[in-house]
Structures are given as C-alpha cells and as structure tokens.
Amino acid sequence: xxxxxxxxxxxxxxxxxxxxxxxxxxxxxxxxxxxxxxxxxxxxxxxxxxxxxxxxxxxxxxxxxxxxxxxxxxxxxxxxxxxxxxxxxxxxxxxxxxxxxxxx
Numbered sequence: 001x002x003x004x005x006x007x008x009x010x011x012x013x014x015x016x017x018x019x020x021x022x023x024x025x026x027x028x029x030x031x032x033x034x035x036x037x038x039x040x041x042x043x044x045x046x047x048x049x050x051x052x053x054x055x056x057x058x059x060x061x062x063x064x065x066x067x068x069x070x071x072x073x074x075x076x077x078x079x080x081x082x083x084x085x086x087x088x089x090x091x092x093x094x095x096x097x098x099x100x101x102x103x104x
Contacts, residue, residue, distance in 0.1 A: 001099035004030055010042070031102025032095050038088070044094075 008015040008030065019026040022038040034040065045051065 001096045004099070004103070016044075027095070029100055033098040033102075034095060035091055038091055046061060055059070 005019070005027075009019055010016075015026060015029065018029070019042050021043045024034050025036055026042075027040070041049070
C-alpha cells in the first residue's frame with residue numbers, strides 16, 4: 001500500500017494534489033478503506049529537513065514510563081520512520097489488508 005501511494009504521489013500530479021487536499025479520498029482511489037474516526041496527515045518529505053514525530057503521552061499518567069510498540073521503520077527509496085500508538089498500528093494493518101483485497 002505504501003509503495004503504491006508513494007509511486008502515485010511521485011508520478012501522478014493529480015493524485016498528489018488529491019493526497020494533500022483529501023488524503024482519505026486519495027486512499028479510497030487506490031482501494032484503501034479507512035475507519036471513520038481515524039485522522040490522516042500526509043506530509044511530503046523534503047531532502048533538506050529532519051522531521052521529529054513526538055508520540056502521544058500515555059492515556060494514564062501511571063503508564064507514562066512504558067512506551068510499547070510506538071515505532072515502525074519502513075524503507076521506500078530512502079529510509080523514513082513512522083511512529084504510532086498501538087491502536088493506529090492495528091488500523092494501518094487493516095488498511096493494508098483492504099488494499100490487498102481491493103488490488104488482487
């Protein structure tokens with residue numbers, strides 16, 4: 001799913017514009033179903049910029065010292081990193097499955 005998304009963003013200006021304006025609609029174009037409560041923030045990386053993504057604070061203050069499964073590393077041309085809470089990681093896995101189901 002991520003590879004297809006990047007390929008289209010790089011090669012299809014209309015899709016790239018849709019991805020910036022309406023990421024949910026752009027994902028639907030490639031057969032990805034996104035749960036209604038999930039927010040999507042698409043950023044096109046710049047070669048001269050270092051990005052820091054700060055994971056959310058634990059829901060309960062007593063769990064603040066335990067960060068579990070917050071980081072996934074992916075490679076697409078150059079290395080980049082996504083950080084996400086466990087619930088969104090499961091959503092991402094579900095989105096990938098919908099992409100595979102809709103793109104046999």
